Amino acid sequence: RSNLAGVRHILLVLSGKGGVGKSTIATELALSLRHSGKKVGILDVDLCGPSIPRMFRAQDNDVHQCDSGWVPVFVDQDKSISLMSIGFLLEKPDDAVVWRGPKKNALIKQFVADVAWGDLDFLIVDTPPGTSDEHISTVEALRPYKPLGAILVTTPQAVSVGDVRRELTFCKKTGLRVLGIVENMSGFVCPHCSECTNIFSKGGGEELAKHAGVPFLGCVPLDPQLSQSLEEGRDFIQEFPKSSAFPALAHITQQILDGTLQRSS
């Protein structure tokens, strides 16, 4: 029995640019799926800059071995969220992983084959930016398990949106379905005067989704409570339902859930 046999849906989070919020979306999606009663795993294939361990305040954990492979790191007693990341394998947290492609590919294959996830409703794959070794290897290794598709994250401005266009082409070429585009860091509401400033402009993600004929999942505003929660590894979805980013994140999750319902019916 393969280690992914008990995983119902696999989705990837992709972006062309660095720092646009892939890990953030992966994390908040996992947290909100948990709130809907789902069991979720996150596989972090960002080997040079893993952020998932810290975003769950799990960075001090190690990975253990069991009969069926590597045991993922559980973030809670209920084992409702489990994680796997190179961050758990490094001797020192600041160690640089100075690897060329082939070594990265080998570890990704191992991550896909050897992690004992058990039963999961969702496995979310957080990726580094780009369309290179990690992405090709991940998509190839996951192909037999028929991933549900990919969520593409962008920031509103044209430069980042240009990178998502290339990412769309990547999905097309590799046969990965695009679940939709998320526009992150879309506007900032000043906590002092409530004025909304579009720091990174606005609307690029939605326009691109229309142009490419893929679903638009929503705009997540810049929200200091969100960045603060991620810094401290807190459950933003539980603690800040009144914050500006909450409705957008909840809406994205709902669309993913609706999509899986449609698919299984």
Next chain:
Amino acid sequence: RAVSPGSWFELGSCTKGARVFSLRDLDFGDSPAQACFQWGGLVGWFVFQVALLDIDICGPSIPKMMGLEGEQVHQSGSGWSPVYVEENLGVMSVGFLLSSPDDAVIWRGPKKNGLIKQFLRDVDWGEIDYLIVDTPPGTSDEHLSIVQYLSAAHIDGAVIITTPQEVSLQDVRKEINFCHKVKLPIIGVVENMSGFICPKCKNESQIFPPTTGGAEKMCQNLNVSLLGKVPLDPQIGRSCDKGQSFLSEAPESPATSSYRNIIQRIQEYCDQHPFQEEKII
């Protein structure tokens, strides 16, 4: 004196000035590329001849930021000629080699390395004082290759870009360790997006909170210099999108003076660590 094609080694011997090498991207709106662009632009205001090389093969953003989208690279007897923004600022990027903005470069390491080698060997940069290299995030093929290929030419050092929060800093510490490992000198760290001043009420908000003391504390702990902090300014992103130089578009912005200081510090660094031509002869 023009660089003859066929040897990136020679590139080193022809550039009498400094090569600045920018690493890691922790960026919203692509700060390193942005920074490179702005530095390139400003350094270009002086009398220097500047080359900007974008080795972000899978996500090249330099062409868009420079307002050079759709430009093509020309082939001449002496190799590929860079695309010139100004007479003294030449640019090369994989973006110029793609036929449509939707083209994806889905390449594994060896192919990326091959192109980087070609950029260094086959581009006729002419005589340049500064070569600025914009890199993708990470510590992998592109980074190892550029350091290796330029080793004979002597790299002055790396400028590392971060944002104030720990999620970013943890990646930057890895990048600093990478530099130590490959013996690449670190010119310093730039903290980007430090604080946002509301254009309406002028109050400052920390959108990316420095929960562990920001770049300042990290630099102290790791004994590297902090070159400066650049505040978030919506105008920077807008200028980059339109391919305009922010430094000339918004001369009064605090971000502009911060950029100027940083550029000056980089120049001082390069002047104090002059390029020794003897080394490679």
